[in-house]
Amino acid sequence: MFSQIVVPLDGSAVAARALRPAAVIARSVDSPIVVVGYAAEHYVDDLRRQVAAEISDAELSGVTVQVTVEATTRPVSDRLAEVMDATPNSLICMSSTGRGRTGAIFGSVAEGVLGARFGPVLLLGPECDVARFELGGRLVVPLDGSDTSESILPIAAGWSIVFHYHPELVAVADPSAPGVLAAAARGGADAGSESSYVHRMAEELSDEIGISVDFDVLHHDHAVEGIVEHLRDSDAALVAISTHGATGLARLVAGSVAMGVVHRSPCPVLVHRPPHLQE
The missing domain is CATH 3.40.50.620 (HUPs)
Known part of the structure; x- marks a missing residue:
């Protein structure tokens, strides 16, 4: 059903909550989880360490996980749109709130993704019990x-x-x-x-x-x-x-x-x- 489940992480625990629902879906349809993170150049190393720790702490057994953490000066929503466009039938699973090393509040990132894409996006609000x-x-x-x-x-x-x-x-x-x-x-x-x-x-x-x-x-x-x-x-x-x-x-x-x-x-x-x- 989905070629990949894309999970944007920003180094915050709030954003990392998306890993569990993404894993549930990925196991069901045998799709990989693609974790992406974007930050300013001077924050990239910190973000890589945080993302690695969050993935290690999550229950992702039986799921293939691919990780890309890169420096960027462009809007995170634009980078996410590129990831989605490069692989059709992708699903984004992300928190609608949170702020970490991206320098962007995830609420605005979610808005940007929805403004640029027509496919479904799975959003986890602040009161969502994953x-x-x-x-x-x-x-x-x-x-x-x-x-x-x-x-x-x-x-x-x-x-x-x-x-x-x-x-x-x-x-x-x-x-x-x-x-x-x-x-x-x-x-x-x-x-x-x-x-x-x-x-x-x-x-x-x-x-x-x-x-x-x-x-x-x-x-x-x-x-x-x-x-x-x-x-x-x-x-x-x-x-x-x-x-x-x-x-x-x-x-x-x-x-x-x-x-x-x-x-x-x-x-x-x-x-x-x-x-x-x-x-």
């Missing part, structure tokens, strides 16, 4: 009724089939504005309720992949809180969501909802920017 990550758990897919949000469905379908996830489609209904999401879905008043929308999408996805697909409407005044509460209550293993626009994490599904989900999710978030949003 020990919870597993293959075959619950995969939650938030939808907002837009074509962009629904563009994540083929990716969620692929992960469900290959990694045996149990997919669940969810939408957040604001009690103070009932029917708003449903009116946006399919662009008409006949779209029905939020429940009928996610029910229909779940049935369509189930028919396509031959797997039972759950659905739910989360009633909450705030979308982020509603989704995060559901992730915790349902013991979700993964979230899959699409971005809006070339600005990456700055504008995501339902405005800043997915940005909030990434930062507060207890599990990794698979983020995707659809090709039709290319500027």
Whole structure:
């Protein structure tokens, strides 16, 4: 499924958390982990030592690990885009926060990667418990009724089939504005309720992949809180969501909802920017 799993490290323990989920995926699909690190010239030796120690401490048995640590004056996101472009079907697995010898906050690096690429990126927010990550758990897919949000469905379908996830489609209904999401879905008043929308999408996805697909409407005044509460209550293993626009994490599904989900999710978030949003 993936030719390689790319894990950017910056010398921080926060960034190194990405090694465990990357190893879980790599073992499942027999792909190598490619660890990359970039720093200013005077920090490269320190970064090499830190990366070597982090790899040694991680549980990477049974996984081929390739390491590249180089000096650079260019944006780290640009270097990562080059690595991904050189090997098609790569997956980036990285922390969305952290600061080490790269001289760059990983949040801005993640934004840059999403702004430059359309393939999925697996992000670990500051509240993500990497020990919870597993293959075959619950995969939650938030939808907002837009074509962009629904563009994540083929990716969620692929992960469900290959990694045996149990997919669940969810939408957040604001009690103070009932029917708003449903009116946006399919662009008409006949779209029905939020429940009928996610029910229909779940049935369509189930028919396509031959797997039972759950659905739910989360009633909450705030979308982020509603989704995060559901992730915790349902013991979700993964979230899959699409971005809006070339600005990456700055504008995501339902405005800043997915940005909030990434930062507060207890599990990794698979983020995707659809090709039709290319500027």
